[in-house]
Amino acid sequence: MPVVRLTKRVHFSAGHRLCNPALSDDENARLYGKCANPGGHGHNYTLEVTVEGQTDPRTGMVVNFAQLSETIRTEVLDRFDHRNLNTEVEPMRGLVPTAENIAVAIWGLLEPNVAPARLVEVRVAETDMSIATYRGEGDH
Amino acid sequence: MPVVRLTKRVHFSAGHRLCNPALSDDENARLYGKCANPGGHGHNYTLEVTVEGQTDPRTGMVVNFAQLSETIRTEVLDRFDHRNLNTEVEPMRGLVPTAENIAVAIWGLLEPNVAPARLVEVRVAETDMSIATYRGEGDH
Amino acid sequence: MPVVRLTKRVHFSAGHRLCNPALSDDENARLYGKCANPGGHGHNYTLEVTVEGQTDPRTGMVVNFAQLSETIRTEVLDRFDHRNLNTEVEPMRGLVPTAENIAVAIWGLLEPNVAPARLVEVRVAETDMSIATYRGEGDH
Amino acid sequence: MPVVRLTKRVHFSAGHRLCNPALSDDENARLYGKCANPGGHGHNYTLEVTVEGQTDPRTGMVVNFAQLSETIRTEVLDRFDHRNLNTEVEPMRGLVPTAENIAVAIWGLLEPNVAPARLVEVRVAETDMSIATYRGEGDH
Amino acid sequence: MPVVRLTKRVHFSAGHRLCNPALSDDENARLYGKCANPGGHGHNYTLEVTVEGQTDPRTGMVVNFAQLSETIRTEVLDRFDHRNLNTEVEPMRGLVPTAENIAVAIWGLLEPNVAPARLVEVRVAETDMSIATYRGEGDH
Amino acid sequence: MPVVRLTKRVHFSAGHRLCNPALSDDENARLYGKCANPGGHGHNYTLEVTVEGQTDPRTGMVVNFAQLSETIRTEVLDRFDHRNLNTEVEPMRGLVPTAENIAVAIWGLLEPNVAPARLVEVRVAETDMSIATYRGEGDH
Numbered sequence: 143m144p145v146v147r148l149t150k151r152v153h154f155s156a157g158h159r160l161c162n163p164a165l166s167d168d169e170n171a172r173l174y175g176k177c178a179n180p181g182g183h184g185h186n187y188t189l190e191v192t193v194e195g196q197t198d199p200r201t202g203m204v205v206n207f208a209q210l211s212e213t214i215r216t217e218v219l220d221r222f223d224h225r226n227l228n229t230e231v232e233p234m235r236g237l238v239p240t241a242e243n244i245a246v247a248i249w250g251l252l253e254p255n256v257a258p259a260r261l262v263e264v265r266v267a268e269t270d271m272s273i274a275t276y277r278g279e280g281d282h
Numbered sequence: 283m284p285v286v287r288l289t290k291r292v293h294f295s296a297g298h299r300l301c302n303p304a305l306s307d308d309e310n311a312r313l314y315g316k317c318a319n320p321g322g323h324g325h326n327y328t329l330e331v332t333v334e335g336q337t338d339p340r341t342g343m344v345v346n347f348a349q350l351s352e353t354i355r356t357e358v359l360d361r362f363d364h365r366n367l368n369t370e371v372e373p374m375r376g377l378v379p380t381a382e383n384i385a386v387a388i389w390g391l392l393e394p395n396v397a398p399a400r401l402v403e404v405r406v407a408e409t410d411m412s413i414a415t416y417r418g419e420g421d422h
Numbered sequence: 423m424p425v426v427r428l429t430k431r432v433h434f435s436a437g438h439r440l441c442n443p444a445l446s447d448d449e450n451a452r453l454y455g456k457c458a459n460p461g462g463h464g465h466n467y468t469l470e471v472t473v474e475g476q477t478d479p480r481t482g483m484v485v486n487f488a489q490l491s492e493t494i495r496t497e498v499l500d501r502f503d504h505r506n507l508n509t510e511v512e513p514m515r516g517l518v519p520t521a522e523n524i525a526v527a528i529w530g531l532l533e534p535n536v537a538p539a540r541l542v543e544v545r546v547a548e549t550d551m552s553i554a555t556y557r558g559e560g561d562h
Numbered sequence: 563m564p565v566v567r568l569t570k571r572v573h574f575s576a577g578h579r580l581c582n583p584a585l586s587d588d589e590n591a592r593l594y595g596k597c598a599n600p601g602g603h604g605h606n607y608t609l610e611v612t613v614e615g616q617t618d619p620r621t622g623m624v625v626n627f628a629q630l631s632e633t634i635r636t637e638v639l640d641r642f643d644h645r646n647l648n649t650e651v652e653p654m655r656g657l658v659p660t661a662e663n664i665a666v667a668i669w670g671l672l673e674p675n676v677a678p679a680r681l682v683e684v685r686v687a688e689t690d691m692s693i694a695t696y697r698g699e700g701d702h
Numbered sequence: 703m704p705v706v707r708l709t710k711r712v713h714f715s716a717g718h719r720l721c722n723p724a725l726s727d728d729e730n731a732r733l734y735g736k737c738a739n740p741g742g743h744g745h746n747y748t749l750e751v752t753v754e755g756q757t758d759p760r761t762g763m764v765v766n767f768a769q770l771s772e773t774i775r776t777e778v779l780d781r782f783d784h785r786n787l788n789t790e791v792e793p794m795r796g797l798v799p800t801a802e803n804i805a806v807a808i809w810g811l812l813e814p815n816v817a818p819a820r821l822v823e824v825r826v827a828e829t830d831m832s833i834a835t836y837r838g839e840g841d842h
Numbered sequence: 843m844p845v846v847r848l849t850k851r852v853h854f855s856a857g858h859r860l861c862n863p864a865l866s867d868d869e870n871a872r873l874y875g876k877c878a879n880p881g882g883h884g885h886n887y888t889l890e891v892t893v894e895g896q897t898d899p900r901t902g903m904v905v906n907f908a909q910l911s912e913t914i915r916t917e918v919l920d921r922f923d924h925r926n927l928n929t930e931v932e933p934m935r936g937l938v939p940t941a942e943n944i945a946v947a948i949w950g951l952l953e954p955n956v957a958p959a960r961l962v963e964v965r966v967a968e969t970d971m972s973i974a975t976y977r978g979e980g981d982h
Binding site: 283284285286287288289290291292332336337340341342343344346347348 | 580584585593657658659663691695697699
């Protein structure tokens with residue numbers, strides 16, 4: 143059967159402040175610029191999740207889009223949407239909430255939960271201009 | 283000469299939490315739902331500013347787009363971008379940072395500064411789905 | 423208080439075929455071109471609903487976006503989404519399902535249900551290229 | 563019958579250089595900044611044309627979208643698309659090719675050709691960030 | 703010479719209903735949810751076709767975009783646009799019209815027709831939220 | 843550490859005319875169609891630059907988005923934005939300004955300047971419909 147990729151795109155809004163608590167305020171400001179502003183800010187994040195698998199000839203589907211949406215909702219949106227990524231999202235604990243770290247954390251949440259498909263890409267856009275993509279490479 | 287409208291669209295990212303400090307936590311939660319989440323969240327706001335005026339026959343312009351951009355930058359973006367709208371933005375002091383209040387506050391900042399054109403509309407989109415538009419009507 | 427407009431943008435997918443049952447197949451084909459194709463086709467419709475009202479100083483809101491969304495869901499989306507506009511949507515009965523007629527029908531469903539705000543515009547986009555806007559003018 | 567607005571959105575790509583030949587190079591540079599760069603540049607213009615009229619009860623249409631598209635194609639796109647707006651587009655002769663002047667010129671081309679509907683708005687976006695809107699007001 | 707990929711993005715509108723005629727109505731409803739609604743619905747599909755090849759040093763092109771557009775028009779759009787994917791599109795005969803099956807069917811139509819370039823990806827978006835991508839892997 | 847990709851999307855406006863000076867006017871017209879129009883035209887180009895690298899555990903970043911933006915600004919935008927690609931952009935000298943050649947030229951400008959990350963993709967969209975992607979394959 144053909145091997146096809148399915149991508150589900152969803153949105154969530156969250157607050158964050160880029161700072162490493164182990165660094166001084168000056169170091170954080172130098173490193174993260176306006177993203178280190180003490181009061182924090184936030185984004186409308188766009189999340190694209192891509193899975194891959196064989197098309198089931200009976201259903202014509204790799205996985206059910208509705209089921210994939212439900213997985214993303216329970217694993218990601220219920221934890222991230224309308225939350226503060228520095229203080230309120232358990233899977234981000236101890237991580238600077240950069241787009242890179244968000245993508246890797248979401249990979250960890252979804253990877254065990256998309257069978258029989260296989261997770262191949264997590265893409266996190268902070269804005270239309272700044273996007274991180276993780277494909278499971280390296281230690282995570 | 284023809285009377286033409288010019289619209290400049292810009293983006294800023296800010297944090298906010300919908301809550302009225304005069305209300306109890308329960309009342310705020312009932313009123314604002316997940317937008318009242320204590321840690322706050324944030325958005326990529328899209329701001330559209332529309333001015334109107336006669337086209338200058340020498341230049342073919344109502345106002346210079348570059349000059350309008352500069353006005354928006356100094357009056358709005360320098361105050362709102364990468365800030366917390368509840369605590370760090372002077373023109374929002376004492377206001378619940380709803381899209382409605384943001385639009386009216388931005389009107390107040392821009393209206394005196396776009397001559398010889400005339401401000402006719404300020405449009406603030408929190409997300410692609412939720413937009414407030416202010417045209418200077420009512421007391422502000 | 424300031425008078426502000428709120429716009430809520432939502433999406434629905436529906437099937438339709440442009441044809442007036444009172445006309446012959448030839449007349450329908452001449453009138454509607456490929457949109458009269460017998461098997462029907464469909465669109466991802468974008469619906470923008472705009473209401474207007476005074477900002478409540480206690481809440482900073484004209485109406486609650488969540489409540490407006492809920493009204494649109496029950497009055498429009500539950501009836502139109504994933505339906506055939508020629509045969510399955512009661513408020514479209516007897517109407518050719520053009521963007522114009524869809525906009526007017528949706529006005530009729532929403533207008534009595536957005537108080538204390540006032541409905542000022544219903545905008546229906548069949549595609550990014552073809553949009554109908556109704557503001558309550560004329561008989562409907 | 564209800565009075566409805568129809569908007570048709572189309573795209574064209576054109577070259578232009580902002581300069582008034584009656585001014586010196588220095589004056590043009592001061593006035594138009596990088597837009598006065600001698601070699602010229604260009605844009606993907608988005609044009610939105612809005613007409614208004616009563617819905618015909620037999621067809622459910624104000625005007626046929628296909629007919630409106632055809633009018634825009636012959637009156638505008640055939641003249642503007644893939645052309646140099648300073649030198650090759652007759653209706654722009656003698657005009658600095660600003661978004662304002664383009665919108666007014668297109669109004670003049672379309673206004674006599676959309677009956678039985680009535681032209682109510684021409685909107686020209688040079689980029690997503692810079693938009694001119696003409697509604698037929700003032701001399702043109 | 704450099705090996706470059708070209709992507710052409712086009713749109714078509716079509717009707718469909720997700721159902722496998724070999725299954726009962728109940729099974730179809732359980733499998734496809736609202737997408738199995740008997741009257742059918744439809745979408746504005748976005749199709750992205752990507753080919754790869756060496757840039758011709760004389761022309762600076764891998765293939766002519768205009769020629770690629772023409773191939774997509776005759777092979778795909780003339781068959782799919784404004785059609786019912788369950789009943790009127792020959793290459794979809796016997797297939798449940800999921801995004802997965804549409805992508806694979808379009809691969810089959812285009813793959814023999816893009817020489818001297820090589821087809822590398824067909825991407826079908828039912829909505830901005832739900833996308834299938836086929837790269838020719840597995841049996842098809 | 844995880845290996846993550848970062849994509850920065852920016853815009854520039856430029857003029858161009860597709861023609862190979864070594865060919866006759868007739869040959870250029872046959873080859874490039876309306877894109878060979880003598881007066882030239884132009885586009886709002888969208889450029890997406892993707893780099894790859896290990897996330898630094900101290901910063902949570904592969905590279906600083908601000909630094910990547912600055913590199914793109916100095917290497918690409920300062921040379922291409924509001925310029926004529928046939929006559930005014932040194933890295934395009936002697937090349938027909940197709941999307942393919944622009945992508946390869948931009949690769950050459952950025953590839954030495956994104957360490958410690960590694961350039962993996964340059965994507966140039968002339969319009970939403972026509973996109974060239976270069977990944978460093980073949981001679982350049």
